[in-house]
Amino acid sequence: MNKRQIQKQFTREKIINAAKQIFIKRGIINTATSQIAEAAGIAHGTLFLHFPNKDSLVIELLDIELSKFSDNIKQLIVETTDVNTMLEQYLNLIQEEEGFFSSLARELPSYKDELRRKILFRESLIREHFHQAIKKGIEQNAYAQVDIPGTLTFLFGTINYYLSLKTSFVQDGGVIEKFHDQIINTFMKILKKN
Amino acid sequence: MNKRQIQKQFTREKIINAAKQIFIKRGIINTATSQIAEAAGIAHGTLFLHFPNKDSLVIELLDIELSKFSDNIKQLIVETTDVNTMLEQYLNLIQEEEGFFSSLARELPSYKDELRRKILFRESLIREHFHQAIKKGIEQNAYAQVDIPGTLTFLFGTINYYLSLKTSFVQDGGVIEKFHDQIINTFMKILKKN
């Protein structure tokens, strides 16, 4: 890479980093491209040299973040088949980037179809891990014969609900931290054999 | 009421009705006041004679709709203490206005604080009914000793999740209809004694 390419790469990263910070604070929908440019310390027009429009910036940003998250979760989850620890790991990982996921959950229903599908697809990969673990648990007679997809929607729906309405649930500090035990206990109760 | 007052009242109702229809279709956030005026068959400026700004129109609209819903649910729920039937009634009532509630759930996290608080307050009244019924069930040894608020968040969170992402769950027809049994079964499973 020559000087120019390095500089270009550097600018691109500045944009994405700035966008992520603002996304966490105010959400992407309520953030002007000019604000992102300002935070990145570049001219407004420069942003559009790197991304043809706002949407493609958002898509790239979310792709990067979500794939990081996916990689992490895979590493932590793949080796364990114990649902309880899997859930624990999953919640911990969300907690680390709670601001980001809270914004995501809040704006998810308002995103364009393509973007929403991408996000839900990532979620479905994680669901699949849980699905397998629960299935194995049922076969080994450790869990009750629940409707697995429905059960998982209860889990993911609730987590999403907490995240999207975070500000209504906690003043400061994390929602996930606050309701961590409750989520795990209630979910394990659903799986429990009678 | 003289002719003028009747006419004024009539126009006000036309605005609210038009706003509700558009709200269901496109959501209030994505609807311009000019579109509401057009749908109501009045001039754009007239809207602002009846409401000082867009927000106050939205607040009045939601107040009307949610209080109608509250009244209905109270009538159906108050007389029964059986959680299963209560839930059934609740879901039926949502189903009747699913388009409305779907829009509401989708946009809820984006609303201004005041409005969101109002909506969540309504929800909390309904929660209270469920809370009492479950409490009674536990005392009568019919249900397990669950964490009632946490359990109810699982319920309301999941319903909210289905409604807000309705278009991702069903092509046409109702989400609530589709997942009706699953919601009830899973929730009753949480309450079940081991």
Add this chain to the structure above:
DNA sequence: CAACTCGGTGAGTGTGTACTCAGTAAATGG
């Protein structure tokens, strides 16, 4: 019926925002 009130009109205003483009200067390449 004349004077006045008032609900309604719709072109106009101000603002916020996504995106453009002519110009600049530094890097590159022959």
Add this chain to the structure above:
DNA sequence: CCATTTACTGAGTACACACTCACCGAGTTG
């Protein structure tokens, strides 16, 4: 060392939207 390429600049453009206001005409009032 000159010609060309290219990342970047930021004032400018087009558009959408909430809200205003001078004007109109039907309704009310004395």
